[in-house]
Amino acid sequence: MSLPSPVPMKLAPLSLTRIAADIEAGRTTPEAVIGDANARIDSLDGVIGAFVRRASADSIAEASAATGPLRGVPFGVKDIFDTFDMATEHGSPIYQGHQPLADAPLVAAGRLRGAAILGKTATTEFASMDPAPTRNPHDLAHTPGGSSSGSAAGIAAGMLAAACGSQTGGSVIRPASFCGIAGYKPSFRLLPTVGMKVFSWTLDTAGLFAAGVADVALLAECLSGRELTAQPLADGSGLTIGLYRTALDEQLDPVMAAAWETAAKALEAAGAKLVDLPEPAALEAARAAHGDVQNFEAAQALLHERTMHRSRMGPNVLAQLDEGAAVTPEAYDAGRRTARIGRKAAAALFDTCDALLAPSAFGPAPKGLATTGDPALNKLWTLTGNPCVNVPGLATPEGLPLGLTIVTRFGRDRTTLSIARLLEDRLQAR
16 A cells, blocks of 8 residues: 655644543533544544544434433544444455444443444454554554554544543553554453454453543543542652563663653652563463464454455454464463462552553554554553553654553552553653
8 A cells, every 4th residue: 555645733632531521521522522523534534544434424413412420521433342333344245334233332332321432443344453544643654553543542542532442452541652642441341342343252352442541531530430530649759660671672672761751750749659570471472372362262253254255355354263273172271370460460469559650562652554563562561451651742853652651450540540640641741
């Protein structure tokens, strides 16, 4: 594919918290916010390619008149989540024109709370590794990451204030890092995956995107009914932050290594104590087991597609499924045992610290659209089910975003979001 020369864009991400406050105070209306977002999509998406289809005029009119805490919030739905009023094609020609009868529960929750679902966002095929045509709004010659490509790019370009995605390896945290936005992968099963195309039933995790950490926390609270927002931490006093060191660190781009150090120093300056945490052997083994677990399950979940529609599938997802078909049940069971041991080891990490700080990716978004980047740094926390937040705020000298991940104990999602917001605030104040 021939790529355009980088086109500078005046990126203006939409703050969900600001939209909600402005509507509540009468400074704007849902209709005005939705109209502005649709106009921005009309203007930009022909170049960025975040959307694969748009909501109907009737749906937009209903959303403009909706009530609830998310009224007027422009919302994008990754095209592996069912929608009753738009086709759900999973990024695959096999499902061209496929029309579900009902919304996935996560989508239904958004509508119920007033969100304006403006369209379906681009995904890699079956949320695997065959890239979508979406471009990174920060530099059109670079990938936005995947598999939640359109959701992340739509937020970064200011076409959306909220979006849902999914992560089986690194499909929320990595694109959030590449696009310079907040990405939240909750504790496993905190958000429903019913009505979402299954790839790996023990790993698939629904996640969320928004401009900043406070925005994604409010979105998660509204959709889940859980108390996930909190008053911003005044400082980091009393917090112990573990710098999670692994053998993969040798592959870090120097600019990402420097960003990691900058973020660590920002938390230390806020009053947090820093400790180095070398990766335990049990967690190194768990990361290595991710592939067998994921691919074995994917080969079964997509058995019909793999056997009946091989010629219509992308080369990367087909290779992944064939690899999974070659994994024996014994190897899969061994991988599950390794994962279970890894989850216990992950819990033990937080006996000595409150949160971990780690890079969200090896570096900035790679150039070209032939890859969505390497998810290796994200796979472990998907396998263990720990909550993660990508924190934006740093970038290369060329302006490509660099994200850092905050990880906490399973089920401590509010803590994850609070510490992530503290880090984001301190990075913005630099």
